[in-house]
Amino acid sequence: MTKTLLAEFTAREGAEDEVARMIVEYAEKVRQEEGNVTFDVYTKAASPRAFWIFEAYRDEDAFQAHLKAPYGGPFNTALAPLIEEDASVLTFLDAVN
Template sequence: MTDDRIVLSAEFTARPGAADEVDALITEYAATVRAEPGNSAFDVYRRAEDRDRFVVFEIYRDQEAFDAHLGAEAGRTFNAQLTPRIVEPHSILSFLTPAGRS
């Protein structure tokens, strides 16, 4: 059986003084993404050792679902609001595969 899921983490750092705004933005956006038909998980965390650092764990059913997520207007709106509030030029994505697979 193949595992077609797209699993990734996204990380970004809030600019000084913007962490609470970023928290509110990503929390609202998370509810939108979780309602997408192909989304299995969109979990948002703040690093315990650095509350300005955010980590988002995402799972999509397959590439088609992930592509639909990337093409959604809600994502463009969210990123336009997020970008001026974070240190990095955009979220840093890390695509993940299950351990024990080549």
């Protein structure tokens, strides 16, 4: 069963360009993961500092492999001081069909 989630965070004032650069580089790596189905990055139209990442993985094992990827930890460490939250806020989603 596909593992789908929405990750949200808000860039600190003045950090939005750096956050955008970092997330684009990170997205390129994640999209190469064998079990990644999608990794789409958005900002809210009304609030360009608010980032939303729509992620889907083939299954729970693929999601766990994503969490263990060697570039994930360094990305999250570098992101932490640039966002208002302590970390990305994750919302797990279930398909309605």
